[in-house]
Amino acid sequence: MKVITANRLLDGEVVWLGAEDLWVDALIEAKMFDGKEATTAALAVAAQAVADQKIVGPYDMDVTIDEDGIVPVRLRERIRAAGPTTHPQFRKQAASVRV
């Protein structure tokens, strides 16, 4: 399974593509894509968001599901989703704002 992630242009915040093509800033709200076709279509949505000055640097990443919700496969993406492991006070789930 894949989700699409990027940074919001204005403030640089990490975001994921969620329902209704909104960019959400909690991984738990991200929409999951199964298969190549769905991922390609989602990346096209992302490309449009880049063109619309909403986000920068979109890419897809692998995730799995467990009882906690969506879990990125790579450590890098887990840290990116949660915030620096060294600064628990900046953990990402603290605020939930949509683009």
Place this chain on the structure above:
Amino acid sequence: MYRYDEFDHSFVTQRTEQFKDQVRRRLAGELSEDEFKPLRLMNGLYLQLHAYMLRVAIPYGTLNGRQMRKLAHIARTYDRGYGHFTTRQNIQFNWPKLEDTPAILEELAEVEMHAIQTSGNCIRNVTADHFAGAAADEIADPRPYAEILRQWSSLHPEFSFLPRKFKIAITGAPNDRAAVQVHDIGLQLTRNEAGEVGFEVFVGGGLGRTPMIGRKVRDFLPEEDLLAYSEAILRVYNRYGRRDNKYKARIKILVHETGLEELKADIEAEFEKIRHGVLRLPDEEVRRIEAYFAPPPLEVGSDLSADVEARRETDAAFAQFLAHNLNPHRVPGYTSVTLSMKPIGGIPGDASDDQMDVIADLAEQFGHDEIRISHEQNVILPHVKLSDLPVLFDKLVAAGIAEGNAGLITDIIACPGMDYCALATARSIPVAQRISERFGAAERQAEIGELKIKISGCINACGHHHVGHIGILGLEKKGEEFYQITLGGSANENASIGEIVGRGFSSEEVVDAVEKLVDTYMGLRTGKDETFLEAYRRVGDEPFKETLYGAA
């Protein structure tokens, strides 16, 4: 320190305006990200793992209280309350908003600071010995030359699109504290037989994927030739440095592939063509710039007084601080004090907004308003009266920057690693924190003595692991963090690149591995005055291999 005149103010203000306009064009959709990226990078604005990151230059590591307070203000107002001092005498802010960056740069310009050339394939912030202008062993203050180089390299029309980044470091003392031999150009101030000041010149040092120690191209470069000779090196590099492979694009590869003698001949030939030209430094002008760096008026004082000595007897933390965090000053009665940005278990190089404010206050109160940032990610007050040490120490304790560990095993250099960096293959900071906790006991650290651990989160080597006495490189193996250890590196005047000791260690194992290395050293050293590095150089890596991997 150097003060901007109207010309410099106008220069930085215009550059800020230019960037402001670029941000405006980006937000208005006139510039795409692809077009904007090189422009923002030229102003030190990265997009990192979590957010934008702004890298601000602290030229040759020198700043004053007002500037430090401004950094605190930026951390508080536009960021999340802290900044990270780097090995290149820069400070990084990890959470700025793109829309705020023009305002940040305007605020910086108010105090004569900027982010020009903190990234990109250009000549980067020129770094210098952090004890410059104060150290007892200094031949001459390197900062006037660093300032001249900084000016000449700023927005250079010919050298802003080099094959790769280009780093210059300069030291004024025979004890090299600026790691000049691992820079693209390393300058070591020296005197010739006539007593004139000049430079020993090294070219082609660098870390990264292919670490190399710089090669000497000049035993003595006269002062007046500094710019002409630098321009000659840069022109040869700009023309002949490789551009087909970014991992082979640094000048070190050109030195390596062309051969030292041939490259030296190229540089000298180029230098001959321009040495009598407009870049020749007139003596009056060097002296004029030097005057900016004149030491503050310091009255010769006396040695540690009886009551300071008395406190040393009874206060172990204070004694530890005195033993490790002072560097001999050239004026009797004074010392250069290292404020440790390495609290036990803390994040190397991070300073909170409040800490920065405290440092500014203390510099004004006790340090003639001078502050230095070291490439070892600490802060220095270069001119402190010995008699002020007890009061100063108490205030440092209150601010959490009084650890007496400068040069010891917990004075670890670490890059941001995977907690912040988009290029990382593993985390560095948590490893530094765990090592720091393991060895944090004051007596244990002191007993071990000088030992430099340096940690990078990927092969780019921002944490200088190649030149750590113990170097740790974080890699990724099958999705897990995994750490490779090198031994015997050094960045001083006897620079060397560390050797990989053997297969790497998991995150759980790596701190134990370091401990085994340290215990082995303790067991085989000839005495307390044989440091880890000296012992390693004497016995080689066998005993260390054996302790880690068992007998071969």
Place this chain on the structure above:
Amino acid sequence: MTTIFKDGMFQEESWTRVEPEADLPQNRHILVPVATFLAHANALKNRGNFGVEVAPPDKVEELAAHLDELPLISVVFPSFADGRAFSAARILREQMAYKGDIRATGSYILDQVPLARRCGVSSFEIVKPEVLKALKAGEWPEVTKYLQPVGTVHEIPEGTRPWARRSVRELPVAAE
């Protein structure tokens, strides 16, 4: 046709690039590689209507013996990240005293135009529409205070620093 920017003016010119080893076309303005020029220097000089294109890693020094008979030398930016053309132009102007037209060609970006001008480039072949648009709008994105003296563009020395200059373009009331 491509647009050439020179001395503040825009003009349309047509230049044919001759591949290495190819025959020289008649009746056209041609740009030839350095090697081609050196192989046919006399023929080309007799023919006229040509310029020499210096593409990295060509060395401008190879043209030393011919400079007086070369009205146009172009210096190529294979990509904006490749800054060798800056050195080529400066060497031509400052070390070889070339007096003819030095033309920037290739993939340079707008922000490089003022830098190239300072290095001695005197005309620009413009292939990027955004560069053309910006130059037509009068944009010249640069800091008008310089910290490096260059040899051939007229600039005004400032203060006591021998390396400090300001631009003649600088208005007395520049945004300061």
